[in-house]
Amino acid sequence: MVQIVEVGPRDGLQNEKRLLSTADKILLIARLIEAGAKRIEVASFVNPKRVPQMADAEAVVQGLPATSDCSYIGLVLNRRGAERALTVPVDELGMAVPGSETFGIRNQGQSAMEAIAQLKDIVDLARGSGVTVHASVSLAFGCPFEGQVPVEHVVDLAKRIADLDVTEIGMADTIGIAVPAQVTDLFGRLREAIPHRRLRAHFHDTRNTGIANVWAAVQAGVDVIDASVGGLGGCPFAPGATGNVPTEDVCYLLESSGVATGLALDRLVDTAHWINGLLGRAPTSGLSRSMCEQV
Amino acid sequence: MVQIVEVGPRDGLQNEKRLLSTADKILLIARLIEAGAKRIEVASFVNPKRVPQMADAEAVVQGLPATSDCSYIGLVLNRRGAERALTVPVDELGMAVPGSETFGIRNQGQSAMEAIAQLKDIVDLARGSGVTVHASVSLAFGCPFEGQVPVEHVVDLAKRIADLDVTEIGMADTIGIAVPAQVTDLFGRLREAIPHRRLRAHFHDTRNTGIANVWAAVQAGVDVIDASVGGLGGCPFAPGATGNVPTEDVCYLLESSGVATGLALDRLVDTAHWINGLLGRAPTSGLSRSMCEQV
Numbered sequence: 001m002v003q004i005v006e007v008g009p010r011d012g013l014q015n016e017k018r019l020l021s022t023a024d025k026i027l028l029i030a031r032l033i034e035a036g037a038k039r040i041e042v043a044s045f046v047n048p049k050r051v052p053q054m055a056d057a058e059a060v061v062q063g064l065p066a067t068s069d070c071s072y073i074g075l076v077l078n079r080r081g082a083e084r085a086l087t088v089p090v091d092e093l094g095m096a097v098p099g100s101e102t103f104g105i106r107n108q109g110q111s112a113m114e115a116i117a118q119l120k121d122i123v124d125l126a127r128g129s130g131v132t133v134h135a136s137v138s139l140a141f142g143c144p145f146e147g148q149v150p151v152e153h154v155v156d157l158a159k160r161i162a163d164l165d166v167t168e169i170g171m172a173d174t175i176g177i178a179v180p181a182q183v184t185d186l187f188g189r190l191r192e193a194i195p196h197r198r199l200r201a202h203f204h205d206t207r208n209t210g211i212a213n214v215w216a217a218v219q220a221g222v223d224v225i226d227a228s229v230g231g232l233g234g235c236p237f238a239p240g241a242t243g244n245v246p247t248e249d250v251c252y253l254l255e256s257s258g259v260a261t262g263l264a265l266d267r268l269v270d271t272a273h274w275i276n277g278l279l280g281r282a283p284t285s286g287l288s289r290s291m292c293e294q295v
Numbered sequence: 296m297v298q299i300v301e302v303g304p305r306d307g308l309q310n311e312k313r314l315l316s317t318a319d320k321i322l323l324i325a326r327l328i329e330a331g332a333k334r335i336e337v338a339s340f341v342n343p344k345r346v347p348q349m350a351d352a353e354a355v356v357q358g359l360p361a362t363s364d365c366s367y368i369g370l371v372l373n374r375r376g377a378e379r380a381l382t383v384p385v386d387e388l389g390m391a392v393p394g395s396e397t398f399g400i401r402n403q404g405q406s407a408m409e410a411i412a413q414l415k416d417i418v419d420l421a422r423g424s425g426v427t428v429h430a431s432v433s434l435a436f437g438c439p440f441e442g443q444v445p446v447e448h449v450v451d452l453a454k455r456i457a458d459l460d461v462t463e464i465g466m467a468d469t470i471g472i473a474v475p476a477q478v479t480d481l482f483g484r485l486r487e488a489i490p491h492r493r494l495r496a497h498f499h500d501t502r503n504t505g506i507a508n509v510w511a512a513v514q515a516g517v518d519v520i521d522a523s524v525g526g527l528g529g530c531p532f533a534p535g536a537t538g539n540v541p542t543e544d545v546c547y548l549l550e551s552s553g554v555a556t557g558l559a560l561d562r563l564v565d566t567a568h569w570i571n572g573l574l575g576r577a578p579t580s581g582l583s584r585s586m587c588e589q590v
Contacts, residue, residue, distance in 0.1 A: 176585070180510050181552040208500075208544040208581030212507035215475050238585040249503040257476040286503030290471070290533040 012232025136170030176206025230272030231284030246285030307527025431465030471501025525567030541580030
């Protein structure tokens, strides 16, 4: 069994030019729950001036279906964001620690050490609330500004995160530059460095290596994989690029390989076509494109 | 070192609705040679009524640059096609043996055994000409009509092909349905069944598993991989689907993994944009899409 964390409503929509209404975001999340999603990144609690797509984060979460078997994740980058998310509330807080200093400063106004300090604050804030905290290293496979990100540095960040009370540590290929050999190497090292920590992988399909990277991660023992329905999203550093690995493609890959996901492929494809229609774009998912006549 | 066989001018263009002029096909092949291609499928010598995109096969080959270090491959399905190809001539003849009987009859008017009989004829015809012959099993991972294609049947066909004087035996995922676990399994079995035969892999990216399958094949020891510049082509059974794995994406995957291909990535991306422009479509390649601003 591999758990697919649906990130379309957050990482996907955050990178789309067209803004969706709050009602459509809520409907998207409801459809994903119907398709079997058990964990969904539902919003970012970040500066609405910098990320207008997420300005209605509180309203989205407040409008979500009450469900006992789907966990809602809010992305936060500091204590202030965590305070906002806890008022709504969400079930989990996710935090990003930048693997590259230049990207960290430019994208979230934090160095890696500043982000880890914020993460500690967030963990303290959430303690006793019933809301769990997890963190991912962004740019874990390469950076648009710095180029290579040394694997030893990424492992070191993961160890520092593992010193805190987090439920899960993710590795994010934010710009879609990784290849499977790198994925195998990094997760092998992490398994040794932090053997008891649950690992999670987040890939973008920018250079068409996303699905290959998912398979490499699963083979390395990772059982939590991020994906975005219809391949929602893109890459701010490559305007024509595709976004996150599409949920339906990851589902097809895994189910066809005998690995259960708990997701209903036909509902995902249906939702991919619907949401991409609202956004005025075609799904980047191979599977959804191949099934365009049937939907 | 992995050799990428460029199949865009044949498998790619054959599945495009818009017909290219003979001059543009020749220019495409010339540009691929400049990008470093050492083997190119340049045309199919098949019934022009069934495949009008390839009606000018002789004219294309006759117009190609004289080169001593790029091998031109003509696809043939019977003795008559081989006779045509040998008059031009090409350097290699490629033949397809259908993994599925239903597909074989519908697509090339031959059962697997009839195709193997034709292959024997083609081998006999080419003997002494200096032109080599190779063959691929099509539908080796699944069939749109029959569904699953038993792996034992595919291995049996490969053994029958290996009894003939062919230089290479390919496995083709004609409809882009394979997943890497299947690829690992099939090539592992082939390595045992026909240990001394050079193997080749041909994947379509219909369900976004193509690059993952390439990596699985390379890890299983396959060192000849088919790809199509810009992801030219499509799938006749899924009108909205993407085509062959894009050459530039395969090149990126391998070079970034420390596996040399001998190809110049920037020239491939440039050629992908140019040919897709002529065809009035966008490249399906992740890499070319991500570099759309630069070209």
